[in-house]
Amino acid sequence: MSGTKARIFGVMAAVLLATACGSAGKPMDPAPVGQVEAPQPGGVGGADQQGGPATQNNCNALASLAPNPAITAGSTMAKIKSAGKLTVGVDQTSFLTGFRNPITGNLEGFDIDMAKQVAAALFGSSEGHIQFKAISSSQRVDVLKNHQVDMVVRTFSITCDRLKDISFSSVYYLAGQRILVDKASKVTKLADLAGKRVCAARTSTSLTKIASDPSKPVPVSVENWSDCLVMLQQRQVDAVSTDDVILAGMAAQDPTVKVVATRFTDENYGIGIPKDHPDMVSYVNSVLDEVRNGGAWKSSYDHWLQPSLGDNSPPTPVYK
Amino acid sequence: MTTTATRPGAPGGPPQTPVRAEPPTRQEPRSGIAGLLDLPGNAVRGIIRSAATTPGRLSVIAVGLVLLALIIGLVGTLSAQDRKNTINDLIDHREPLASAAQQVYRSLSDADATVASGFLSIGTEPLATRQHYEADIAQAGAALAYAASDSAGVENAATQVGILNQQLPVYTGLIETARANNRQGFPAGASYLREASELMRSKLLPAAQELYHINTERLTAEQDDATSFPWLATALVLVLIAVLIWTQVYLTRRTNRLLNVGLLVATVSVVVAVLWGSVAMIVQSALVSSGQSDGSRQIDVLVRARIAALQARADETLTLVARGDGAGYEKDFGTLAGQLLGQDKQGGLLGEAKDLASGKDSANDVDDAVKNAAAWVDAHTQVRKLDDSGQYQDAVDLVIDAEKPDGTAIAFGRLDQNLVDAINSDRQGFLDDTRNADRALTALAPGFAVLAVFAAAGVTIGIRERLREYR
Numbered sequence: 197m198s199g200t201k202a203r204i205f206g207v208m209a210a211v212l213l214a215t216a217c218g219s220a221g222k223p224m225d226p227a228p229v230g231q232v233e234a235p236q237p238g239g240v241g242g243a244d245q246q247g248g249p250a251t252q253n254n255c256n257a258l259a260s261l262a263p264n265p266a267i268t269a270g271s272t273m274a275k276i277k278s279a280g281k282l283t284v285g286v287d288q289t290s291f292l293t294g295f296r297n298p299i300t301g302n303l304e305g306f307d308i309d310m311a312k313q314v315a316a317a318l319f320g321s322s323e324g325h326i327q328f329k330a331i332s333s334s335q336r337v338d339v340l341k342n343h344q345v346d347m348v349v350r351t352f353s354i355t356c357d358r359l360k361d362i363s364f365s366s367v368y369y370l371a372g373q374r375i376l377v378d379k380a381s382k383v384t385k386l387a388d389l390a391g392k393r394v395c396a397a398r399t400s401t402s403l404t405k406i407a408s409d410p411s412k413p414v415p416v417s418v419e420n421w422s423d424c425l426v427m428l429q430q431r432q433v434d435a436v437s438t439d440d441v442i443l444a445g446m447a448a449q450d451p452t453v454k455v456v457a458t459r460f461t462d463e464n465y466g467i468g469i470p471k472d473h474p475d476m477v478s479y480v481n482s483v484l485d486e487v488r489n490g491g492a493w494k495s496s497y498d499h500w501l502q503p504s505l506g507d508n509s510p511p512t513p514v515y516k
Numbered sequence: 517m518t519t520t521a522t523r524p525g526a527p528g529g530p531p532q533t534p535v536r537a538e539p540p541t542r543q544e545p546r547s548g549i550a551g552l553l554d555l556p557g558n559a560v561r562g563i564i565r566s567a568a569t570t571p572g573r574l575s576v577i578a579v580g581l582v583l584l585a586l587i588i589g590l591v592g593t594l595s596a597q598d599r600k601n602t603i604n605d606l607i608d609h610r611e612p613l614a615s616a617a618q619q620v621y622r623s624l625s626d627a628d629a630t631v632a633s634g635f636l637s638i639g640t641e642p643l644a645t646r647q648h649y650e651a652d653i654a655q656a657g658a659a660l661a662y663a664a665s666d667s668a669g670v671e672n673a674a675t676q677v678g679i680l681n682q683q684l685p686v687y688t689g690l691i692e693t694a695r696a697n698n699r700q701g702f703p704a705g706a707s708y709l710r711e712a713s714e715l716m717r718s719k720l721l722p723a724a725q726e727l728y729h730i731n732t733e734r735l736t737a738e739q740d741d742a743t744s745f746p747w748l749a750t751a752l753v754l755v756l757i758a759v760l761i762w763t764q765v766y767l768t769r770r771t772n773r774l775l776n777v778g779l780l781v782a783t784v785s786v787v788v789a790v791l792w793g794s795v796a797m798i799v800q801s802a803l804v805s806s807g808q809s810d811g812s813r814q815i816d817v818l819v820r821a822r823i824a825a826l827q828a829r830a831d832e833t834l835t836l837v838a839r840g841d842g843a844g845y846e847k848d849f850g851t852l853a854g855q856l857l858g859q860d861k862q863g864g865l866l867g868e869a870k871d872l873a874s875g876k877d878s879a880n881d882v883d884d885a886v887k888n889a890a891a892w893v894d895a896h897t898q899v900r901k902l903d904d905s906g907q908y909q910d911a912v913d914l915v916i917d918a919e920k921p922d923g924t925a926i927a928f929g930r931l932d933q934n935l936v937d938a939i940n941s942d943r944q945g946f947l948d949d950t951r952n953a954d955r956a957l958t959a960l961a962p963g964f965a966v967l968a969v970f971a972a973a974g975v976t977i978g979i980r981e982r983l984r985e986y987r
Contacts, residue, residue, distance in 0.1 A: 227678075235686055237707060238714035281906050288703070288839055295703035296839070301638035301909075327906035329840030422707040429704075449702040 234430060237423035243407035243415040244399055255356040258464055259516045260366040261474055263482035265317075272473040276346055277318055281327055284311040285339050285348040285468075288330040289422035291445030292500045293351050296330075303328050306441070309496040310368055310467065310487065311349040317483045332419045333397035337361050340470045347480065348468035351442060353401050363473070364466035365480045366513035368488070371439035372459025373402055376428065376446055383435060385457045389413040392434035395424035402438035405461055413437075425449065439463045444504035464511070485513065570770065571986045577763055578979035582972045584759065585782065588752045589968020592793065595746050596961040599797070602742045603804065603954045610735045611812065611946060613666050617731040618819050619659035620680065621724040625823050627652040628716045629830035631691060633916045633925075635709050635837050640699065644918075653688055660684070663727060673730045679723040687715055706837075713834065721827075732816055739808045742953070743801040753790050756971075760786065767982060778978020785970035789963070796960050803953035811946025814872040815939055818882075821856055821865035822935040825889065828852035829928050832896060836903065836912055846900070853893050861890045869938070877945065878938040885934035892927035899924055 267273045276282055286308060287294035294307040308328075315322035329345055336352055339345045340362045351371070354364045375394075377383045383392075390411040396403035398417040407415040416433050418424055424436040425446045436446065443455045467484070469476050487493050488510035497508060566572030630649045634641035660680055667673040690712035697705030760783045767776055831849040835842035858864035866886050873882040895914065903911035914923040 229682070232682075235690060235711055235715045237711045238718075283906070285840075289707060291703050296706060297701055298635075298698040298703070298705055299639055299701045301636075301912075327908070330838060331841055335841070420707065422704050423711075425704050426707045426711060446704075449697070449700075449704050 234432065236430075236432065237418055237420075237426055239398075239419045240423075240427070241398065241417045244403060244417065255359065257354050257356050257359055257364075258367055258514045260364060260466070260481055260513070261477045262515045263366075263485050264475075264478035265482040267479065268475070271475040272346075273318065273476055273479050276476075280319070281325055282311075282315045282318060282347075283327045283329060283345045284315075285331040285336065285345040285350060286311060286328050287333075287350045287421070288328075289420040290351065290442050291422070291449055292504070293441055293445060294349070295422075295445070303330075306369070306496055306500045307349045307351060309492075309500075310484075311347070313487045313492055314347070314467070314480055314483050317486070318479075333421070334399040334419070336399075336468060340468050343470055346469075347476070350468075351439060351463075352465060352468050353439075353463040354466040355401060358468075361471065363469045363471050363477050365469065365477060366484055366515065367464040367466055367511045368484050368493070369441070369465040370511045371441045371463040371465060373405055373438060373461040373463065374440045374443055374455050374459055375457045376436040376443045376453055376455055377434065378428070379452050379454050381435070381454075381456075383456055386413070386437070386460055387411040389435055389437070393432070395427050395433040395436045396438050397421050397424070400438065401461070401463065406437055422446075428453065440505065441501060444501065448504055481513070481515070488513070571983055574979055574983055577759075577766075578975055578983075581756075581759060581763065581782070581975040581979075584752070584756050585786070585968050585971040585975060588749065588756055588786075589965050589972070591752060592749045592789065592964040592968065593961045595749050596793065596796075596957060596964055599742060599746075599800070600954060600957045600961065602738060603800070603950060603957070606735070606738055606742060606804070606807075607947065607950050607954070609666065610731075610738050611943070611950075613663060614728075614731040614735045614812070614815075615943065616659040616662040617724075617728040618815075620656050620663060621721070621728045621823060622819070622826065623652040623656040623659065624684075624716065624720050624724050625826035625830070627656065628713060628721070629826055629833060631709065631712065632830050632833035632837055635698075635706065636833060636912050636916050649691075653684075656684065663731070667727075670730065670734075673727060676723040676727040676730070679719060680727070683715060683719050683723075687712055687720060690715065709837075713830075725823075728819070732812075735812055736808070739804055739812065742804045746797065749793070753786065756786055757783070757790070760975075771982060771985070776978045776981070778974045778976070778981060780974070780978075782971040782974030782978065785967045785974060789967040789971075792963060792967075793960060796956050800953040800956040803949045803956060807946045807949030807953065809872075810876060811942050811949060814869060814876075814878070815942045815946070817865055817869045817872060818878075818935055818939045818942065821869055821885070822932065822939070824852045824856045824865060825928065825931055825935070828856065829924075832899070832924060833915060836899075836908075836915055839908070849896070853896075857886070857889050857893060861893065862886070873938065873942075876942075878941040881934045881938035881941065885931055885938065888927055888931040888934060892924055892931055895922055895924040895927050898922070 267277060286303060287305075288296040288303055290305070292305055294303065294305040296302070297304045311328075312322040312326060315326040319325040329339070331339055331345075331348070331350065333350070336348050336350055337358060340348055352364075353371075354367065358364070375383060375386065375389070383389060386406075386409055388411075389409075390413060392413055393416050394406045394413040395416045395418060396406055398419060403415055403417050406413050413435075416427065418427065421438065421442050424433065424438075427433045428436055428446075429450065436443065440455065440459065447453055447455055467480055469480065493510045497510075501508070563576060567576050627649055630645055630652060634645045634649065637645065660677065663673075664677045664681065667677045690708050694705045694708035694712060697703075697708060699705075760779060764776060764779050764783070767779070768774060828849050831845040831852065835845040835849065838845060854864065856864050856866055858867055866882070866889055869882050870879075870886060873879045899911045899914050902908075902914065914920055914925070916925055917923055918925040918929060920926065
């Protein structure tokens with residue numbers, strides 16, 4: 197009896213197997229896509245390889261050379277004046293501080309105004325006497341070391357690391373790092389970003405701060421600040437963290453994002469100048485004194501930054 | 517349990533008597549198969565027996581010759597028809613496909629360059645630039661659909677078409693996002709444009725280039741196929757002629773009659789078929805080869821020159837877009853200009869095209885292209901001089917203003933038009949040559965079949981006449 201049962205089972209198994217093989221199975225997917233690759237800005241990376249510059253000023257970094265408007269023969273300023281042209285490294289992607297206005301084609305912003313003030317003091321008018329070179333954040337120190345530009349005005353924080361390679365003018369703006377997130381986000385401080393993807397420009401002090409924070413956010417680095425806004429809009433990062441003034445420029449371009457957290461760093465912006473041009477540092481400091489005290493600073497600030505950041509006054513310079 | 521269940525034969529036959537059922541089923545086919553196996557043996561033995569006598573031998577020869585003539589008729593007709601089909605496929609599919617792949621590659625390169633120049637313009641981009649971009653995208657889409665229709669079965673081509681089909685809408689989406697931001701005066705627009713350009717250069721253009729290579733190679737392979745030597749048909753025809761001659765010599769010896777009309781007709785038919793076939797195929801091969809050397813090979817060089825020019829144009833524009841941060845683009849421009857013109861402004865791809873074009877319709881266009889490319893590279897030097905000395909807006913005007921007589925926009929525009937004209941002229945050359953190659957094979961396939969039937973009939977009649985004398 198058990199043998200007959202076994203045979204019946206065998207027949208049933210064979211029939212079942214035949215039906216399974218003979219049937220069409222699941223409908224096939226005629227065009228499998230796999231993982232969709234979303235477009236990204238060029239050159240997206242992680243934390244800086246050698247550890248970027250940290251915002252630590254225990255070397256009395258803010259003390260610059262005393263202002264001196266004199267242009268002595270044979271000095272750097274005399275050479276620039278006789279060449280008739282001041283070459284300035286700037287940003288063309290950061291709204292409000294340094295950006296190309298697509299409607300006029302001109303470079304505009306608070307940093308651009310500062311650069312124009314230096315050219316105007318030297319030549320009487322900046323018109324036709326200033327050559328802008330757009331540079332990325334990571335190129336700022338190198339273009340000065342290689343003398344590709346006369347100075348860099350590009351949301352450039354004075355730090356002890358950078359002072360090893362270049363000189364800085366006195367402080368012309370005091371910013372601080374904050375966080376930009378989607379309006380629906382519940383993030384209110386850096387610690388809330390633990391494990392989240394946070395964007396900053398390569399070799400910026402902001403990226404170093406993100407990468408070294410104990411709450412361990414995941415740093416995402418890009419070439420230009422506006423690439424961070426693109427990645428945030430494409431939902432490829434959860435937040436952007438950098439100086440409030442840059443974040444204000446991003447928030448002004450997109451009403452669906454907000455700036456959160458109180459300032460957790462102090463970023464002192466100075467104009468970068470090659471280390472072997474101390475006379476230029478003194479000259480630029482004298483121009484900045486005039487800019488801070490003469491109303492030019494306030495009118496530029498009120499035009500570009502006041503609507504986003506509220507009333508403010510120029511920082512007090514420190515000299516050696 | 518399981519071993520019993522899987523015993524062979526159990527599910528099919530009645531479960532009680534699987535072993536007993538086997539012997540009778542084995543015996544029946546054995547006798548049938550054995551009988552079948554005996555058939556050829558019997559036939560061969562019969563043929564050998566009858567070949568011992570002269571009439572028998574004649575019959576064997578007749579059957580052999582008729583079979584051979586019919587086989588040759590079949591092989592020759594099929595290979596002539598196959599050749600004709602290959603040539604028609606060259607005209608109807610391969611060349612249009614290579615051209616479609618070329619269009620995809622070209623219009624995408626052009627879109628990249630156009631978008632970049634739109635970015636340099638102040639305010640919204642000029643109407644002409646926008647229309648140019650829209651035409652590029654429409655052209656790329658249409659050509660891609662055509663290229664996709666034939667990529668099935670060619671895995672690599674299908675992969676490239678898949679990449680292009682997936683990424684092209686993403687690219688256009690980024691461009692529109694950039695436009696929306698630009699209109700509001702936001703620099704994020706520039707970042708979206710850079711992202712779009714990055715996507716174009718890292719994914720779309722490499723895929724389009726690969727697709728173009730695949731289709732050009734398929735075109736060349738099929739051209740080689742259409743000029744290959746028909747070995748099988750030739751060998752069979754030679755054997756047939758030899759056997760026909762041998763048969764006639766044999767018959768003359770045996771019967772002392774000089775001529776056998778039937779066999780003579782057969783021989784003449786085969787010789788006519790050989791002569792017709794050889795002449796037609798020689799002419800056809802020569803025409804296909806000339807369509808390759810004068811047409812498609814030169815088109816390939818011109819297309820590569822045109823795409824190098826387009827990409828150099830994009831680099832020139834992006835150098836200005838980057839505004840001082842564009843050393844990489846300028847380096848690319850130098851490399852591409854070197855590929856285009858060579859170091860002495862006479863060599864490179866255009867120099868190669870010039871050598872290939874000498875004496876042809878496209879020669880003038882290629883000469884003009886060399887001149888305009890040289891003018892462009894000179895104007896570009898001027899642009900760099902202006903930009904490097906701080907006259908940024910003047911440099912931009914030279915690059916995007918098509919009205920400036922010494923600008924790069926006008927020189928590049930002329931170069932591109934020269935290359936378009938040369939490519940069109942060479943495509944016409946390819947089409948004319950290949951169409952004529954097709955005409956050279958007119959009626960060859962049916963003609964070959966008819967002549968083979970003549971030969972078979974001649975053999976039958978000729979040998980039957982002799983056989984009759986033995987009755």
